[in-house]
Amino acid sequence: MNLLFASSEMYPYSKSGGLADVACSLPRELKKYIDVYKITPLYSFIDVKKYKISLYKSFYILLGQKRYKITLFKNKDTIFVYHKILCDRKKMYGYKNDYLRFALFCMAIAETAKILKVNTLHLNDWHTALCALWLKEQKNPAKIIFTIHNLAYQGIFDKQVLSKIGISPKYFNLENLEFYDKVNFLKAGIAFSDILTTVSPTYAKEIRTKEYGCGLDGFLKKHSYKLYGVLNGIDISFFNPLRDNFIKYNFDRNSFAKKTDNKKEFVANTKKPFFIFIGRLVEQKGISLIIKNLSEFSKLEAEFVFLGEGDKQNEKLLYESCKKYNNINYIKGYDEKLSHRLYAGADFLLMPSLFEPCGLNQMIASRYGTVCIAHQTGGLKDTVFENEKRCSMGFVFCKYEKKEFLEAVKRAIKLYEDKKYFEKICKFNMECDFSFEKSAKEYLKLYE
Numbered sequence: 161m162n163l164l165f166a167s168s169e170m171y172p173y174s175k176s177g178g179l180a181d182v183a184c185s186l187p188r189e190l191k192k193y194i195d196v197y198k199i200t201p202l203y204s205f206i207d208v209k210k211y212k213i214s215l216y217k218s219f220y221i222l223l224g225q226k227r228y229k230i231t232l233f234k235n236k237d238t239i240f241v242y243h244k245i246l247c248d249r250k251k252m253y254g255y256k257n258d259y260l261r262f263a264l265f266c267m268a269i270a271e272t273a274k275i276l277k278v279n280t281l282h283l284n285d286w287h288t289a290l291c292a293l294w295l296k297e298q299k300n301p302a303k304i305i306f307t308i309h310n311l312a313y314q315g316i317f318d319k320q321v322l323s324k325i326g327i328s329p330k331y332f333n334l335e336n337l338e339f340y341d342k343v344n345f346l347k348a349g350i351a352f353s354d355i356l357t358t359v360s361p362t363y364a365k366e367i368r369t370k371e372y373g374c375g376l377d378g379f380l381k382k383h384s385y386k387l388y389g390v391l392n393g394i395d396i397s398f399f400n401p402l403r404d405n406f407i408k409y410n411f412d413r414n415s416f417a418k419k420t421d422n423k424k425e426f427v428a429n430t431k432k433p434f435f436i437f438i439g440r441l442v443e444q445k446g447i448s449l450i451i452k453n454l455s456e457f458s459k460l461e462a463e464f465v466f467l468g469e470g471d472k473q474n475e476k477l478l479y480e481s482c483k484k485y486n487n488i489n490y491i492k493g494y495d496e497k498l499s500h501r502l503y504a505g506a507d508f509l510l511m512p513s514l515f516e517p518c519g520l521n522q523m524i525a526s527r528y529g530t531v532c533i534a535h536q537t538g539g540l541k542d543t544v545f546e547n548e549k550r551c552s553m554g555f556v557f558c559k560y561e562k563k564e565f566l567e568a569v570k571r572a573i574k575l576y577e578d579k580k581y582f583e584k585i586c587k588f589n590m591e592c593d594f595s596f597e598k599s600a601k602e603y604l605k606l607y608e
Contacts, residue, residue, distance in 0.1 A: 161607060162195040163187075164278040166269045168262065168287035169252060170200040170238070173211065176252055177440075178392070178520045179284060179309050182359075185395040189600035191237070194607070197276055199269055202233055202240035204248045211235055217275070221267045223260070224326040230268045241268040259317040262345070263325040266290035273302055280607050282307065286315030289349030293331065296352045305606060306353035307390075308346070310517050311367050311374045312444065315345030339375065350379060355606050356387045359518035360539035364389030372515055390603060391542055392518040393596035399500075399527045401590075406500035411529075413587045419529055422505035427463045432487075433576040434463045435569070436506040436530075438499050438521055441470030441478070446512030446535060451477050452562045453569075458485035462573060467491045467502060503528040507582075508572050512557075512565050516540050523594035526552040529586035533568050535560055543594075551592035553585045 167183035169175055187196045202213070216234035220227050233240040241247075246261045255261065269291045273281055283291055283306045292304050319332060322343055331337045337347050350356055358364040364387055366372035368380050380387065397403070401419075402412040408425065411418035423430045435457075439445045450466070451474060457464055458481075466478055469492050478490035491498070503509075509525040511534040518539035522532040532554040534540040544554040555572050557564040576582050 161280060162197070162276070162278045163190065163280045163282060163607065164197045164199060164269070164273050164276060165190075165282045165284075166199045166288045166291065167284045168201065168265065170198060173200060173206050173238075173240075174203050174252060178518070181395070181520060182309070182392055183284065185393065185398075185596045186599060186603070187237075188395075189393075189596040190603065193600070193604055197237055197239060197278065199239045199241060199272055201246050201252075201265055202242040203252060205250070206240075208233070213240060219271055219275075221264070221271060222326065223263055223267060224324045228264060230264070230271070232268075232272065239272060241265055241272075243268075258315070259321040259343075259345075260325060262287045262315070263290055267294060270294045270298065270300070273300065274298075278302055281305070282603075282607075283349055283353070285309050286313060286346040286349065289315065289345045289347075290325075290327075292352035293327070293336075293348040303355075303607075304353045305355045305357060305603070306349035307357045307359065308349075308367070308517075309359055311346075311358075311372070311376065312515075314339070314347075314374065314376070316342050317345070319343050334379075344376075347376070347379065350376070350383055354386065356383060357603075357606070358387070358389050359392045360542050361389035361391065362541045363517045363538040366515070366538060388602075388606060390599055390606075391539065392520060392523075393599045394520055394523045394527070394594050396527065396595045399503075399524045401504055401528050404500055404504070406497040407504040408501070409504075411504075413529075413590050416529060416583060416587060419504065419586075422501065423507075424505075425501060426465060426505050429463075432461055432463050433507045433573050434465075434505065435508045435510055435533075435572075436464075436502045437466045437468065437510040438494075438502060439468050439511075441468050441474040444514055444516075445470075446510075446514055446560075446565075447471070447474050449512040449560070449562055449565045450510065453566050454478075454481045454485065454488065456566050457569070458488060460487070460569070460573060462487065462569075464488045465491065465502060465506075467494065467499060469493050503530055506530045507576060508533055508569075510569075511535070511540060511544075512560075513537060513540060514560060519543070522552065522554070523592075526589040526592050526594060529590050531555070531572065531582075531585060531589065533557075533565075533572055535565070549588070551594070552589040554589075 409421040516538040
């Protein structure tokens with residue numbers, strides 16, 4: 161079996177979220193069992209010399225009435241797609257012509273699949289979804305798995321774009337691409353894939369409900385016969401407190417006391433519980449619950465650090481709270497090294513997500529002996545458990561409400577007072593297996 165794994169972002173070359181981490185770690189694990197190629201855009205900000213990326217080959221594709229020259233580059237098992245429309249941008253997403261940019265990428269994937277003669281393709285999110293339609297049109301015998309990482313992002317555009325990218329109007333109907341008189345790229349992946357997956361078992365159930373289905377719950381119910389939930393994992397060699405080059409004091413279960421040394425990097429009084437939040441400052445990540453509770457957090461005998469960026473109003477509120485409350489600090493932006501240091505020093509991780517397809521932060525936190533406080537939704541429901549000796553042990557709240565979240569934080573502080581038992585939980589979580597080995601084996605069964 162040989163596999164082509166396609167993603168619009170891929171660590172370390174490009175990253176905006178967890179998709180990039182999965183696109184790096186899952187294929188690496190799969191390579192232990194099958195031949196794997198990866199394919200991703202060669203964005204202009206990628207350092208070609210640093211990663212030793214060299215010219216591979218080129219070909220022309222036809223979209224609508226226009227021919228486009230696609231150039232492929234290569235580094236070992238990773239193939240990079242280049243066309244200036246797709247790649248010469250400061251950011252990966254958010255442009256008016258994203259429909260054309262990722263249509264180019266999808267057709268390039270389909271052509272590359274023929275060149276490599278792969279028998280299985282793994283497509284990820286709406287940026288690769290049209291490839292499934294084109295492969296079926298071309299009668300390519302390769303089998304297709306399509307993974308939805310976050311249903312909230314669907315690639316919705318005006319219906320006029322279909323003629324511009326050469327897709328027949330016969331596909332503009334409810335059974336294929338139509339979505340409230342617009343075209344929905346994600347629907348192509350759902351409709352034309354052989355197997356459909358999401359990134360956790362609970363999320364696979366949730367997206368078939370009106371609450372979480374983002375308007376596609378009925379369509380997903382129709383295709384539920386081929387829908388599976390496969391829990392993501394993390395790269396346990398990269399997220400390893402004993403070998404992590406980003407943190408000052410390395411530790412494991414047997415040298416757990418050194419975690420306190422990492423804590424000193426951020427707080428003066430290490431006897432107080434230390435809470436962190438790492439993520440985008442958007443509603444999906446539960447930022448409104450955090451904002452609503454800032455004054456309550458300020459009254460607690462605890463320290464808080466928030467790392468992230470996103471909604472400008474949320475950034476402003478967090479920044480102003482730093483000046484107002486002595487125990488709350490906000491660091492704008494995202495820094496991989498700093499995030500590792502925070503995981504290594506913190507006692508608790510806040511994940512009050514409104515919805516969470518999988519979530520990787522809670523898995524990373526476990527590796528560093530940091531206990532998660534989570535809203536019971538999506539992948540968090542599959543990975544964080546209160547009053548149960550399961551991986552991982554933490555604190556959960558069921559109702560997405562300010563009071564429920566605050567009560568979970570207070571329960572965490574109360575448990576923290578029993579230092580021996582709290583340390584026991586931390587050490588238990590450090591032994592939890594959140595590696596991609598499990599995910600890879602589940603995907604191998606689906607490929608077969």
